[in-house]
Amino acid sequence: MKKTLILITMSLTILMGCSDNQSTKMKDISLSFSGLEFTKTVNDAEKHFKVEGNKLILEGIHQTNYFISPDGSRMEASAPILLTQINNQKSFTFSTRMQSSIENKYDAGTLYLYVNDNDWLKFAFELDEKGRRRVVTVRTKNTSDDNNHDIITQDYVYMKISSDTKQIGFYYSTNGTDWNLARLYRNEYPANLWIGISSQSPGGKGNIAYFEDMTFTETSVTSFRLGE
DSSP: OOOOOOOOOOOOOBOSOOOTTSOTTOEEEEEEETTEEEEEEESSGGGSEEEETTEEEEEEOBTBOEEEOTTSSOEEEOSOEEEEEEETTSOEEEEEEEEEOOOSTTOEEEEEEEEETTEEEEEEEEEOTTSOEEEEEEEEESSBOOEEEEEOOSSEEEEEEEEOSSEEEEEEESSSSSOEEEEEEEOOOOSEEEEEEEEEBSSSSOEEEEEEEEEEESOOOSOTTTTO
């Protein structure tokens, strides 16, 4: 059963000290949405979100991105992210429906598995160099790879991240029932891991991402090839 949306009064404090696996840019937040507790923000995401009905809306400010190019020419860690902590020693599945304006190149609504600014996985619904909406995955450990997947002809997509503690699957769907595998990773991430939602606009004037139908369970998909 899906839980109803609850918005709790938000309070913010800058963290004075962080562990090696936490970004010094993190701030505290108290936000409950669709059964998930978002407790941290990065890059002042608390200033760029709002809740309207059953939608969590996040604005990606212009010239914001997360990417460390393989040739070392770009080191970007500026997009606003809302974070909820999970126990990565347990199986989990996180899913959401994402709609995004993505009007300019590399505009994207994004999901993250986040450790710190140099260690993360990004799952994006992004506009490519030819003006096409695509599912994109990026894996970063001090440098980023970049993988463009299928073209999506509509302005929304369903996205799912699932782990059985040993492997992590990224999946997407145009209807929320027929899932496609985008990427499969080894789960080599710490016990305390963050799931993030974000929006970016590296070259545009800003991008709005809408998240709804958000669910989280401590179970994994039964087939990591089919995402079901």
